[in-house]
Amino acid sequence: MSKREQYKNRIELLQGTLDLLILQTLQWGPQHGHGIGQAIRANSGELLNVETGSLYPALHRLEDQGWISSDWKISDNNQRAKYYRLTATGKKQLSAEQSKWKLMVKAIARVMKPV
């Protein structure tokens, strides 16, 4: 099995969740790819380490779907970077994903609850 396929598998595994995490992160304001990755890692208490091979395809896909948009800006420490931001439809999508996620957590929690 080639490396490429391993990447692909992980994307598939994380797909819905990663999208949610990215949208959630962008809720606090525009951010570049590196920053999004770091934010997810930090906010998850270093539990989630999003690989670039998953992150960038997800960002580009979300942009194609119109949930986020991007433009080049100069960062705080004077570096050029591509910043992503939530669009209006992205915000709607986020709230939909959030409620779906809550439902999912509740459902799984019920199933997993020891009898």
Added chain:
Amino acid sequence: MRWKNILSRRRRERDLDAEIRQHIAIEERQRIDRGEDPADARANARRDFGNVDLVKEVTRDAWGTAWIDRLIADVRYAIRLAARNKSFAVTVLLILTLGIGASTTVYALLNALVLRDLPVSSPEELVWLKDPSFSYPIFQEVREQSGDLFQGVFAWTIENTNVEWSDITERAHTLYVSDEFYSTLRQNALLGRTLNSTDVGPVAVISFEAWERRLHKDPSVVGKTVSIERVPFTIVGVMPKGFFGVAAGLAPELTVPLNAIEWPRDARNRFQSPTSAWLHIMGRLNPGLSILQANLQFRQIWPRVLETVTPLTETPDRRARYLSRQTELMPGRNGFSRVRNQFGDPLWTLMGLVVLLLVVASVSLANLWAVRTSARRREIDLRLALGATRSRIVRQLFTEAIFITAIGAVLSLLFAGWGTALLVRLLSTGEDPVTIAEPLDIRVLTFAFTMSIAIAAILSFISALRPAFKRSGADLQPEARAVGYSRPAGKLRFVLVTCQVTVAVILVAGAVLFGRSLYRLVTVDPGFNAKNVLIVEMDPLLAGYRDAALTSFYERATDSFRTIPGVEAVSLSAYPPLHEQGAWTGSIQVDGGTFSSTGNSSVYFNTISPGYFSTIGQTLLSGRDFNLQDRENGVRTCIITESIARDFFPGQEAIGRTISVGRDKQRQNLEIIGIVRDAKYRRLQEPARRIAYFPYAQQGEVVNSKNLLAEIRTSGRPERIAGEVQRKLKDLDPSVLVRPEPLNKGIRDSLVIERVVAALSVFLGGAALLLATASLYGLLSYNVSQRTSEIGLRLALGADRSEVLWIVMSQSLVPLLAGLVLGVWASLSLGRFVEKLLYGMTPRDIAGLTITVVIVLTVAVVASYFPARRAVRIDPMTALRHE
């Protein structure tokens, strides 16, 4: 969204590069800020990021344009491969073009002439009356009595006419239609109006093509005139492009009211006779009426129609015969066409032949493709080993197959465009041009497309089935690494070659059969000598000549022809031999016998001038030719062919006896004064007819109603004096239309179908034989190359060279013999489908099949000799070292 992505691909690519570069730069900066050594920070940042190229690739996948990248890469690869192995690519394209192109060509013609609907609205409601011609009174009665059967019904006929445009006079088809023609077809004019029931005067509608060709799309065309048979017609409308009427294959430029047909020559009244059949009848059924229901109704109507039109004055048995005439409504969605009746069967036959060729071509392609894919096993294994997924490689092989087939399809369409034009030209003769509007329509394109897809699918299938994919994993297998010892070609290739030989035998047998049939036809003795005879059509009736003036015109014309240098003899006749002038038939009785409708007393008639037999070279067996004694008021005379003498006067002397022709007042008693050899009358394909000849001086009524044609025997090529003939007649009377044509040319034209079928079947047979032999050659060559060491060993051990020759050549025996047996068997069973197209031959043509077998055997043996010779020349030492 997607298309925007495609357009901005380059920009996105650059963007992605920068994004990743900046990601690493940010990471590096953070690491430096955290106190890492700058050099370490850089390296760590890179490592942390991962494989840049891989990230790029999976990100690109997210763009939704990945398939395009892959497709472009695959097509590029296919082009590179084709360029590297040009001969392979060229061979494949040639075979594709030949196979698909030939079948598309024939299908295009078949589609245009036989299958395609008429270009009118709801063509499925149209019906025509089977038989196929009717008299005008019958048409009138059908229209009167059909009640609510039809929404509209019309009669039409197409005639060969002399048409004068402002700049040119030519022979052209003119369509004569009854007034409901356009309303029934629901066809409007592009410009001006169509014909309708208010038209009584000379008005004409012209086709779009005529408007374009003759009048250069003059927008003020309405009101201009064009002359048909010297009668000026006012143009009232132009039809839309592609509307040709109801007869596929014919494209009359002019359409005029039916009654216009009588105007030029007032000699015969076609509209009164209840029995003379010259009109085709078509109708549009009321909506919702199926052809079955319509026929049920029509069966009630038809006897009433006959009852009304059949004159009570007829004798009872003739009346009974008229009343028993049968007809029915036929589906008319694709119209009724003489051209279709003529070319339909030959085209279906040709279609069968080209499909067979397509089979051979596909098998050849499959063979080539299989060999090629095997040869690429190493490459494919290598790519698997380097990490390509199997699906990726299969996709790439598919792309290759589809890519080359697509190019082949385009070439085939070009070939078909050229081929249909050529075929239409071959099928057209001077008098009867075949015209097809838009031969490559959507249906033909679909046909070519489907064929291409089928072939692409076969090739893809072969690629995907190759052994390289039967293994899993990406290890380099031993076979992939070395040439090694391989087995000779498998059973499948033998089966494929057998199949090709079989089809090649069928096609060669067809070529031999049609070739021999044509040869018989060309060499058959027509009973006269057609060489060096010029037939001159003249139209003095149109110029107003009648009776004595007419006779005098004919005499002056023939006299002036005689003065042309190189002219040996001149004569006149109403029906020159084999001239497609129609036929004149009737019954004769011997010595005043009574008429009866039973027994075959029917013979063909002709009216001729003295010297006719010597001019066309028909031998006078006994008695005398007509001469000046056979005047109008002299004893009525006739000359008969030997078959009349044999059938009507068995064992008796016919000369001096009397025959009677005609009925009632027109009854004539004619004394037989001579007997001539049997001759063909109308077509070379027909047997010799029983013919009675009358002197034209005694047949005033016939001469007043039908133009005579002149026969001129020349010492050299008859074409040479054609111009002089026209000049002579112009001197005599410039208003008489004249058209000279060598008799031979007319006969050649009448064999157009036979010639085209023979030529095409020879072409197809040759192509199939070539492909089959090439496959056989390839098979043997492959086996020789695979068995080099074995053969070397045999030679080293002292095998005789002739023995080696036999070892190789015997391998072709099985496919060859099996193919021959199957092919001969198939030819015998398929033969009955082509029986109608043969002259003087049966499809069970043993001599022809023998020739076929000899041809195929010879070519195959020659083809297998070359690989065998190569085997014999193998140097034992080299071969062994090679191992």
